[in-house]
Amino acid sequence: MPAEDVHRGESWSLSPDSRRPLPELIEQKLREQIIGGTLKAGDRLPTEPELARKLDVARSSLRTALQRLQLQGIVEVRRGLGWYVRRTDLAAVEEHIEGRLAARQFSQTDLLEVRIALETTAASLAAVRAGDGELDELAKLNLRYQRAPVEDTQEVIESDEEFHSALIRASHNELLEQMYQVLVPGLQDCKRHAHPSREVHNRSANEHEQVIWFLRRHDEVGAKSAMTTHLLGLYNDVATDDTQPKATLSTYVGVSDNPIWGKSR
Structure with a gap:
């Protein structure tokens, strides 16, 4: 599905929470879009510049969030094509998150x-x-x-x-x-x-x-x-x-x- 056709009307506003790092807020928003069905398995995400504009964030913070989701197996990057949703069964992913996060300590x-x-x-x-x-x-x-x-x-x-x-x-x-x-x-x-x-x-x-x-x-x-x-x-x-x-x-x-x-x- 072309990036520009992925539910144009959906809200991409981040949850206001100054206590959490910006990449975490972006990750949360992308998770919400997947859980809510806005983004489905196999969908191509908007390009990084477009997604950064939608979220009103710097591309470096966006890329960090995407990389976190990539490590969890939720999204993947296809060389020369962009970011894609890899899986939407986040319940199964959750079983591995604690171990992955612990590994970053x-x-x-x-x-x-x-x-x-x-x-x-x-x-x-x-x-x-x-x-x-x-x-x-x-x-x-x-x-x-x-x-x-x-x-x-x-x-x-x-x-x-x-x-x-x-x-x-x-x-x-x-x-x-x-x-x-x-x-x-x-x-x-x-x-x-x-x-x-x-x-x-x-x-x-x-x-x-x-x-x-x-x-x-x-x-x-x-x-x-x-x-x-x-x-x-x-x-x-x-x-x-x-x-x-x-x-x-x-x-x-x-x-x-x-x-x-x-x-x-």
């Missing part, structure tokens, strides 16, 4: 260490698999990030997320992409508390460029090392788990070496 240190593992692997794979169009798109997304005003936290977070998500997609590994999406809500929380200066923001954009440089040369080892260097900045600034020492990660790459974790001193 991790420290920032755990979150960022897993992110480094996934994104550096994605960078290596993208160096081998990404097409020229995907690399051009990464360059455009980084330009958007570079131009984002530092004081506009939402734009900084959204443009940075767009770049990293595009890199993950460029790995052409669907399981890796699904695993990465589990981290996105927590990563956004980390970034909101980072408050980077213009100097740090520019450095981050330059590190993105360095990753792209290695990707264009199909240098998987260089791409992995450059991504490691980039992600360590946030890791060292944000990871605050006091229950275990923060690890260090050598980014020196020799002929056959990869970045290696070690004990911090």
Whole structure:
């Protein structure tokens, strides 16, 4: 069913609740549309820009909500086609939600260490698999990030997320992409508390460029090392788990070496 034909008259207004994060309110509204029959199994959702307009929310918050529903098996994204309702038997889904949510109760240190593992692997794979169009798109997304005003936290977070998500997609590994999406809500929380200066923001954009440089040369080892260097900045600034020492990660790459974790001193 075309997105524009999905019950135009239905209300998409969010429930007012300032105590709950916006992505949770969006998730609740989409669930209501499914339970109420507005959205049925197999329906294509409106495009992200249209849905963001209907809900009057930023696309980054919308995407977080969609990713939460995706992890629950309620919606799915079809590459090049958009978001679709996968299932409407939410009672069965509810049985698995508590376990999924519990799995997200991790420290920032755990979150960022897993992110480094996934994104550096994605960078290596993208160096081998990404097409020229995907690399051009990464360059455009980084330009958007570079131009984002530092004081506009939402734009900084959204443009940075767009770049990293595009890199993950460029790995052409669907399981890796699904695993990465589990981290996105927590990563956004980390970034909101980072408050980077213009100097740090520019450095981050330059590190993105360095990753792209290695990707264009199909240098998987260089791409992995450059991504490691980039992600360590946030890791060292944000990871605050006091229950275990923060690890260090050598980014020196020799002929056959990869970045290696070690004990911090």
